[in-house]
Amino acid sequence: MSAAASSSRGERGLLAACVFAVAAPLLVLSVLVVGVVVQAAPHLDLEFLLSGPSRFADRAGIYPAALGSLALIALTAALAVPVGVGAAIYLQEYAGRGRWARLVETNIATLAGVPSVLYGLVGLEVFVRAVGLGRSLASGALTLAMLALPIVIIAAREALRAVPHELREAGLALGATRWQMVWQVVLPVAAPGILTGIILATSRALGEAAPLLVLGAVVFVSDPPTGWSSPFTALPLQVFQWASRPQEAFAQAAAAGIVVLMVTLLMLNAAAIVLRDRARRRGA
Amino acid sequence: MSVVTPSNEGARLLSIAGLNAYFGPTQVLHGVTLDIAARRVTAVIGPSGCGKSTFIRCMNRMHELVPGARCEGAVRLDGADIYAPEVDPVALRRRVGMVFQKPNPFPTMSVRENVLAGLRLTGRRLSEPEDAVVERTLRRAALWDEVKDRLAAPGLSLSVGQQQRLCIARALAVEPDVLLMDEPCASLDPIATAHIEDLLSTLKATYTIVMVTHSMQQAARVSDETAFFLNGELIEATHTDALFTAPRDRRTEDYITGKFG
Numbered sequence: 181m182s183a184a185a186s187s188s189r190g191e192r193g194l195l196a197a198c199v200f201a202v203a204a205p206l207l208v209l210s211v212l213v214v215g216v217v218v219q220a221a222p223h224l225d226l227e228f229l230l231s232g233p234s235r236f237a238d239r240a241g242i243y244p245a246a247l248g249s250l251a252l253i254a255l256t257a258a259l260a261v262p263v264g265v266g267a268a269i270y271l272q273e274y275a276g277r278g279r280w281a282r283l284v285e286t287n288i289a290t291l292a293g294v295p296s297v298l299y300g301l302v303g304l305e306v307f308v309r310a311v312g313l314g315r316s317l318a319s320g321a322l323t324l325a326m327l328a329l330p331i332v333i334i335a336a337r338e339a340l341r342a343v344p345h346e347l348r349e350a351g352l353a354l355g356a357t358r359w360q361m362v363w364q365v366v367l368p369v370a371a372p373g374i375l376t377g378i379i380l381a382t383s384r385a386l387g388e389a390a391p392l393l394v395l396g397a398v399v400f401v402s403d404p405p406t407g408w409s410s411p412f413t414a415l416p417l418q419v420f421q422w423a424s425r426p427q428e429a430f431a432q433a434a435a436a437g438i439v440v441l442m443v444t445l446l447m448l449n450a451a452a453i454v455l456r457d458r459a460r461r462r463g464a
Numbered sequence: 465m466s467v468v469t470p471s472n473e474g475a476r477l478l479s480i481a482g483l484n485a486y487f488g489p490t491q492v493l494h495g496v497t498l499d500i501a502a503r504r505v506t507a508v509i510g511p512s513g514c515g516k517s518t519f520i521r522c523m524n525r526m527h528e529l530v531p532g533a534r535c536e537g538a539v540r541l542d543g544a545d546i547y548a549p550e551v552d553p554v555a556l557r558r559r560v561g562m563v564f565q566k567p568n569p570f571p572t573m574s575v576r577e578n579v580l581a582g583l584r585l586t587g588r589r590l591s592e593p594e595d596a597v598v599e600r601t602l603r604r605a606a607l608w609d610e611v612k613d614r615l616a617a618p619g620l621s622l623s624v625g626q627q628q629r630l631c632i633a634r635a636l637a638v639e640p641d642v643l644l645m646d647e648p649c650a651s652l653d654p655i656a657t658a659h660i661e662d663l664l665s666t667l668k669a670t671y672t673i674v675m676v677t678h679s680m681q682q683a684a685r686v687s688d689e690t691a692f693f694l695n696g697e698l699i700e701a702t703h704t705d706a707l708f709t710a711p712r713d714r715r716t717e718d719y720i721t722g723k724f725g
Contacts, residue, residue: 276531346568350631353526354582354638355558364585368572 213442220435228436232402233418237429242440245418247404248317249386249444252414255321256328256385261378263325264332268374271333272340273362292330299327300394308395315396318408323391328381335377339370372460379452383445389416415441477502477672478523478642483537485518485527485696492518493535496698498691505664505673507687507704509680511725515696516676520644523674524560525553541642558586560642561635565650567627569619569634576615578630582638597637604670605633606663625656629663636671643667645675649682661686680720684708692716 223238231241267288275281303323313319343366351361367374392414405412415437422434478500485493492515500506508516521527522535525546539546546556569578579598583590590597598615602608607629611622619630628648635643649657664673664686677683683690684704691701692713700707700716711717719725 344568346564346566347570349526349529350564350568350570350634351581351585352529352554353524353557353562353564354585354634355554355556356582356585357554360585360587364581365570369570 216435216438216442219432220439223429223432223436224439228433229440233421237422237425237427237433240422240430240433242415242418242437244401244404245413245415245437246440246444248401248412249415249441251317251405252320252324252412253382253386253448255317255408256324257378257382259321259325260328260332260381260385264329264381265336265374267329267333268336268340269362269367272337273358273366288330288333292334295390296327296388297390297394299323300391302326303391303395314409315411316409317405317412319395320392320412320414321408323395324385324388327388327391328385331381331384332377335380336370336374339373339377340366342373343369368459372456375452375456375459379449379456383448386445386448387416387441389414389420392417393420415444475502476500477542478674479538479540479543480523481538481540483519483522483535483539485515485522485535486533487530488532492696493522494696496537496693498698498701500672500674501689502672503668503670504688505668505675505686506689506691507683508674508676508691508693509678509683509719510693510699511719512678514693516693517646519693520562520646520674520676523642524557524562524644526557526562528553558582558638559640560644561638561640562644562646563628563631563635563648565647567624567631567651569622569627569630571618571620573619574616575611575619575622575630578619579633579637581634586638601633601637604636604667605629606659606666607633623656625652625659628652628656628660632660632663632667636667640671642672642674645673647676647678650678657682680708692719694719 228241229246230243231239232244234240271281271285275284300323303319303326307313307319307322308315313322347365347369348361351365352358356364401411401413419434419437419441422430422437425431476499480496480498480500483493483496484491496515496519508519510516518527523539523541523546527533527535535547541556541559545551546560570581573581576594576598577584579601580594583597599608599612602611607626610626611617611630614621619627622630628651632643632648649660652660661682664675667673668688675687687704689701690704690707692699692707692711692715694715700711700713702712707716708720711720
């Protein structure tokens with residue numbers, strides 16, 4: 181066998197492996213999505229979207245959970261985004277490269293990898309019990325904000341780091357203070373990247389069930405949350421609860437819930453992508 | 465803030481004495497002493513790594529922004545030490561503008577916004593309409609005719625040469641006394657370079673210009689005074705004609721005749 185033939189065989193083998201590596205997850209994903217949608221189809225109608233949970237599977241709806249999730253995500257983002265972006269700005273633009281900065285950085289990277297159940301435990305101990313917020317929307321949002329925070333910080337730092345150093349110099353050389361420079365030169369350039377990080381973090385928080393379960397979020401809630409102190413449930417929790425019921429009809433409700441969750445995530449991402457592209461177009 | 469009036473033309477606007485500069489433990493400038501004439505173009509020449517850029521970055525206190533960098537010695541602008549403890553480097557940089565090697569217009573801003581960037585960044589109140597500032601400054605940077613119809617276009621949509629003139633306009637809009645230029649033509653083609661060189665000859669009527677350049681021909685074409693640096697030392701500084709025709713130092717002669725560099 182000639183060397184050329186064997187190398188071209190190797191080439192083809194590698195290509196096949198790569199194609200398989202792409203196709204396999206796509207196949208699994210589409211089987212899952214199609215399966216869920218088929219199962220959800222009989223249950224998925226306007227009534228499902230607009231009614232509350234019920235003992236009777238065919239009457240069970242997603243309305244309080246969907247609104248609960250939206251409120252939860254809005255609050256989580258409102259808490260995690262300013263703090264996270266602020267921390268990233270401090271670390272990237274002000275803190276320098278000292279030992280303290282490196283220590284904080286390592287800790288943040290570790291926090292981003294901590295299992296979400298642990299955040300639930302911290303949230304239970306701190307927000308529900310110590311602070312006394314109870315099993316409320318506020319506790320849930322604070323817990324999810326903790327979970328999202330390291331992701332926001334890391335992504336925002338990456339985006340800030342990608343801003344060319346020359347732009348900072350140009351800003352400072354014009355007589356801007358560091359803050360004026362960061363706010364008006366660096367942040368607009370980094371905005372699309374920061375936005376992407378925020379999408380990732382909020383999407384992650386939207387799909388989390390474990391920390392909320394640990395927190396003791398009530399699963400059977402018949403009304404959407406009315407304020408930060410009201411009990412709440414969320415889409416993943418509702419799905420979890422239905423999926424644990426033996427009846428086939430509840431399995432259908434769970435599938436329908438999954439579809440709603442998926443569509444919500446997709447809409448969130450699409451909105452963010454539109455925003456990001458608008459920011460980028462302004463940038464380019 | 466005192467303004468240089470025509471009466472003291474030929475006066476020394478910047479006066480540097482015994483300037484040492486360091487990056488961490490490495491000393492890159494050794495006891496540089498030089499007076500820079502008002503309303504002249506002073507070229508700073510020398511081989512790569514001789515400390516030219518560091519030298520001009522000491523004059524608007526940009527050098528100290530690099531972690532671990534510091535300098536010592538005296539730099540006087542109009543007689544006042546710019547390293548005196550009461551001097552705010554931010555305020556100083558509004559008097560001593562800078563143009564960089566690579567054109568760096570702000571990518572999120574339009575042509576117009578780039579011109580106004582220095583004023584907006586620093587939150588300064590304008591005594592005249594923004595449009596007037598934009599037109600006057602772009603005219604001064606010899607860019608107005610080329611961009612007057614696309615002021616709203618992104619700064620990055622201009623050609624590289626136009627971008628560099630936009631950066632000059634951005635620096636001029638803040639109304640500095642001194643304009644530092646760090647190899648402003650290094651990334652430009654010959655035509656764009658010629659634009660900038662023409663521009664320098666008009667700008668020096670108003671501004672004191674210190675320009676680092678890699679090109680001895682450029683120094684000879686546009687500058688009134690030339691300072692030759694080697695290994696962090698100022699070897700020779702005098703009128704450009706004198707330096708190129710009758711260098712007093714052997715090393716200057718070797719450099720300008722191309723024996724090294």
